[in-house]
Amino acid sequence: MKVRGSRRYYYVTRIGILLIVIALIAGMGGCLFGPSSRDLQIRTWYDLNAIRDNLSGHHVLMNDLNSTTAGYEELASPSANEGKGWHPIGGIGADGLPFSGTLDGQGYEIRDLFINLPGKGYVGLFSVLGEGGRIEDIGVVNARVNSTAYVGSLVGINRGTVSNSYSAGSVSSTLMFAGGLVGFNQGTVSNSYSADNVTSDNGAGGLAGGNSGTVGNSYAAGRVTGRESAGGLLGTNNGTVVNSYSLGNVTGNSHVGGLLGYSEGAVTNSFWNTETSGQATSAGGTGKTTAQMQNIATFSAWNITTVAGASIRNTSYIWNIVNNTTYPFLSWQP
Numbered sequence: 001m002k003v004r005g006s007r008r009y010y011y012v013t014r015i016g017i018l019l020i021v022i023a024l025i026a027g028m029g030g031c032l033f034g035p036s037s038r039d040l041q042i043r044t045w046y047d048l049n050a051i052r053d054n055l056s057g058h059h060v061l062m063n064d065l066n067s068t069t070a071g072y073e074e075l076a077s078p079s080a081n082e083g084k085g086w087h088p089i090g091g092i093g094a095d096g097l098p099f100s101g102t103l104d105g106q107g108y109e110i111r112d113l114f115i116n117l118p119g120k121g122y123v124g125l126f127s128v129l130g131e132g133g134r135i136e137d138i139g140v141v142n143a144r145v146n147s148t149a150y151v152g153s154l155v156g157i158n159r160g161t162v163s164n165s166y167s168a169g170s171v172s173s174t175l176m177f178a179g180g181l182v183g184f185n186q187g188t189v190s191n192s193y194s195a196d197n198v199t200s201d202n203g204a205g206g207l208a209g210g211n212s213g214t215v216g217n218s219y220a221a222g223r224v225t226g227r228e229s230a231g232g233l234l235g236t237n238n239g240t241v242v243n244s245y246s247l248g249n250v251t252g253n254s255h256v257g258g259l260l261g262y263s264e265g266a267v268t269n270s271f272w273n274t275e276t277s278g279q280a281t282s283a284g285g286t287g288k289t290t291a292q293m294q295n296i297a298t299f300s301a302w303n304i305t306t307v308a309g310a311s312i313r314n315t316s317y318i319w320n321i322v323n324n325t326t327y328p329f330l331s332w333q334p
Contacts, residue, residue: 045071105138
């Protein structure tokens with residue numbers, strides 16, 4: 001029998017409280033120190049493919065996926081699915097529901113993705129990212145993606161949020177709207193970049209083929225080729241672009257621009273390289289020479305600081321630059 005106020009009661013109570021606290025900390029450990037038991041952890045292409053069975057779940061990439069990772073030959077290689085490669089996750093209408101969950105890439109990469117779906121739209125690693133959906137901290141590298149319309153390495157159509165993400169490879173559409181990272185953006189793309197080479201008949205952009213949402217603190221460096229509405233960053237823009245730039249060579253027949261091919265939207269503090277793009281004009285933004293694009297004075301309105309070398313990062317700022325040596329780069333990027 002414990003007597004309230006006795007030394008024994010005091011110690012038993014203290015131990016009981018300590019055990020409760022330890023249990024609570026253990027339960028929170030996933031939140032504090034890594035993925036929790038509630039997260040669906042992705043280690044193979046099979047795991048990635050299983051996202052389509054839980055489109056509203058919370059998913060975490062635990063390592064890089066590439067051509068040597070289990071499931072690649074069956075799911076994402078040039079020989080997979082009778083030569084069509086990867087089947088995009090999510091959809092709209094008859095193709096199913098959009099991905100409305102979250103994917104935290106933790107800085108890892110999806111490599112060697114192959115998609116060849118002529119005659120189909122809304123194509124990428126994900127078909128449609130729905131409202132409330134979020135993809136962050138992921139790279140899609142050495143991707144080859146081809147389809148008819150709304151084509152991007154990461155997402156065909158984005159209605160949610162894509163952040164701290166990047167892509168490199170090639171993206172093409174035979175009809176309309178191809179972008180390096182996103183085919184068409186109706187949501188938010190921020191703190192992201194693309195080095196994809198992009199080709200589309202109408203609406204070709206280094207980062208996104210078209211935009212009616214918000215693109216901020218992002219850039220594109222790949223080559224862009226389009227017959228109509230081709231831009232280094234965006235093919236068309238009816239949304240908002242802020243603190244962004246492009247470098248890639250841009251070619252086309254009509255509505256062709258260094259930063260934007262066609263725009264009726266708002267463009268603020270955004271630039272393109274007139275020398276590397278081969279374009280003296282743009283539907284929005286300000287053209288600069290290579291020397292000006294590597295000078296911090298051009299970006300005085302940005303959240304940017306100088307660093308001593310390209311391998312150094314100051315993450316207190318969104319952007320870093322080695323003044324008069326590099327173009328601005330995102331402080332988080334590899």
